[in-house]
Structures are given as C-alpha cells and as structure tokens.
Amino acid sequence: MTRRLFPVLAGLSLLFFVGAPVLIVRAPYESTMGLVQKIFYFHFAGWMAMFLAIFVLGIASIIFLFRRIRSADQLAVAAAEQAVIFGLIGLITGPLWGVKAWGVWWQWDARLTMAVILELILVAYLLLRQYGGPGSDRLAAGLGIFAMANVPFLYISTEIWRTVHPRTSVVPTLPVDFGLPLWWSVAGFVVICLAMLSARRRLEEQRATLDELYLALEDEA
Amino acid sequence: MSGRGRRARWLVVVILAVVLTGTWGESTLWAQPTDAAQDGFVPMDEIPPEEELPAAPLVMTAYAVAWAIVIGYLWTIWKRLGNVEKELADVGRRVSAGDRAGTGA
Numbered sequence: 001m002t003r004r005l006f007p008v009l010a011g012l013s014l015l016f017f018v019g020a021p022v023l024i025v026r027a028p029y030e031s032t033m034g035l036v037q038k039i040f041y042f043h044f045a046g047w048m049a050m051f052l053a054i055f056v057l058g059i060a061s062i063i064f065l066f067r068r069i070r071s072a073d074q075l076a077v078a079a080a081e082q083a084v085i086f087g088l089i090g091l092i093t094g095p096l097w098g099v100k101a102w103g104v105w106w107q108w109d110a111r112l113t114m115a116v117i118l119e120l121i122l123v124a125y126l127l128l129r130q131y132g133g134p135g136s137d138r139l140a141a142g143l144g145i146f147a148m149a150n151v152p153f154l155y156i157s158t159e160i161w162r163t164v165h166p167r168t169s170v171v172p173t174l175p176v177d178f179g180l181p182l183w184w185s186v187a188g189f190v191v192i193c194l195a196m197l198s199a200r201r202r203l204e205e206q207r208a209t210l211d212e213l214y215l216a217l218e219d220e221a
Numbered sequence: 222m223s224g225r226g227r228r229a230r231w232l233v234v235v236i237l238a239v240v241l242t243g244t245w246g247e248s249t250l251w252a253q254p255t256d257a258a259q260d261g262f263v264p265m266d267e268i269p270p271e272e273e274l275p276a277a278p279l280v281m282t283a284y285a286v287a288w289a290i291v292i293g294y295l296w297t298i299w300k301r302l303g304n305v306e307k308e309l310a311d312v313g314r315r316v317s318a319g320d321r322a323g324t325g326a
Contacts, residue, residue: 085290096282
C-alpha cells in the first residue's frame, strides 16, 4: 500500500510545488505589508500541514492507547516527526515575515508563545520515544493526545487575546487573488505531508520487522 | 650630498607634511560633529526608506528554508530506510541460514 501510494503523492506534491511559485508571483501585493506578505503562502500552509500531522498523531495515539494496535503507534511516531518538521517551517518563516511587518523578529504574544510550546511538546514526544525505554510508547501516546488538544486553543488564540498576529478572520475573507495561491500552497503542503507520512510509516514498519527478526535470531541462539 | 642639500630636502618634506596635515585636518580634526544624538535618544515616527529592511531577501530566505527543510527531511527518511532495509536483508539471510542449519541437523 505504502509503496504504491508514495509515488502518486510525491508526483502530486511536485505538481503543487512547481505551480505554487507561479501563482504566488502573480498574486497582488498587500497594501500595508507589500512584498514580504508573500511569505504568508508558505507560512500558513506549513501550519496547516502541521495541524494535520498533529490530528493524525492524536487520533492514532487514542487508537493505540485503547485498542493496542501497533500500526497506530507506528503512524503516531511518523506523524509526530512530520508535525515537528512543519512546525519548524512555521517558526522560521514567521519571524522572517514579522521583522519586516512588525519591526521585530519575535513577540511573546499568546499565538507565538503557544506555537513554541506546541513545538516543544512534539519534540518532547520524539525524545520520549527515543530515550524513554519500555512503556514510553503509552506515555508518549498521552503526550500526543495532549498536543492535539492544544491545536484548537492555538488556532483561536488570536480571537481570545488581542495579539500582533493577524486574526483567524483574515483567511476566510481573502479575495480570490490572495486565496488561490494560498489554497494551492496548502494543498501542496498537505499532499507532501501525506507523502512523507507514508514513507516515514514504512520506515517504522521495517524497523518493527527488523526487531522481530532479531528476536527470532535470539530464539535460535 | 652636502649639508645645504640635506637641509633643503628636509624643508621640502616638512612643508609637504604641514600642507597634507592641514588638508586632512580641515576635513577631520577640526570638522564639526554630526547631529548624531549625544544628549538623549528621541524615537522617530517614520523610518526613512534607506533605513528600511528590504523584503526580497526575507521572502527568498523563507521559501529557501521551507524547501531545504522538506528536501532535507525527505533525504533523512530515504537514508534511514536504506539502512534499515540493508540490515533487514542481512538479518533475514542469517535467520534463513539458521533455519537451514536447523533443518539439516
């Protein structure tokens, strides 16, 4: 399944990533921010891909905790890594936009602070899986669910607290000229996230098979 | 060279040094300080265009970072998958060799 899915997803993501720069260049300049606003198309798309990965992580963690399905745990590990990667893109592109738009690289407001905390929770998940020892899979699953629970709060944080960050109402009210490159980029990031997720999950499957083979070797010895 | 000749040469050097020092000093030593703040800093309402950060390098850096992270991460998956599959083939051979030895015995 993974072997057949990956080339299709990789081809689709290539199509999106080739088309995205053309649409982004053609998009109009925003009146108050000018050229630097064009970072938004990858910045927002990166966060959307991160949220998707976190929802996969959370749901797979719930399935693993209550049903003990090993493949769900493998999917959760793969999704956690994707979430860290896309979160990193958001955390790097954001300050590059902010330094021009706000005049500062970083602002400790609610949205930005919550984004950093979410990224740290995900890094903690991966560290726990790497160094936690026996039983860390269940503990990490709890952390994965906690990360998923954070996402809605992060999303609506700009509505609850007034911050320097653009509000959630910006995206639904975008004119078509801004919206087309944005949703094209989001589709591209989502597809590439799924492609990497399928490849990363295959790695987890192969590692599990390797562990079984080592156990078989020990039994023979 | 005679003593008069040496003195004349020194005189020329000294005159040249005085002229050059005067020319340089006119522009630097005795120049008035600029209007850079000395008594206190006052905030500016509008940033002059020459002081503003150019947007293009920031946009290009943002896109380059996104691409580099995605491509770099894909490369690490490919590398790790290759290592695991190599190890898998190796262990698989050892297991099947063990099976054959077990059957033979």
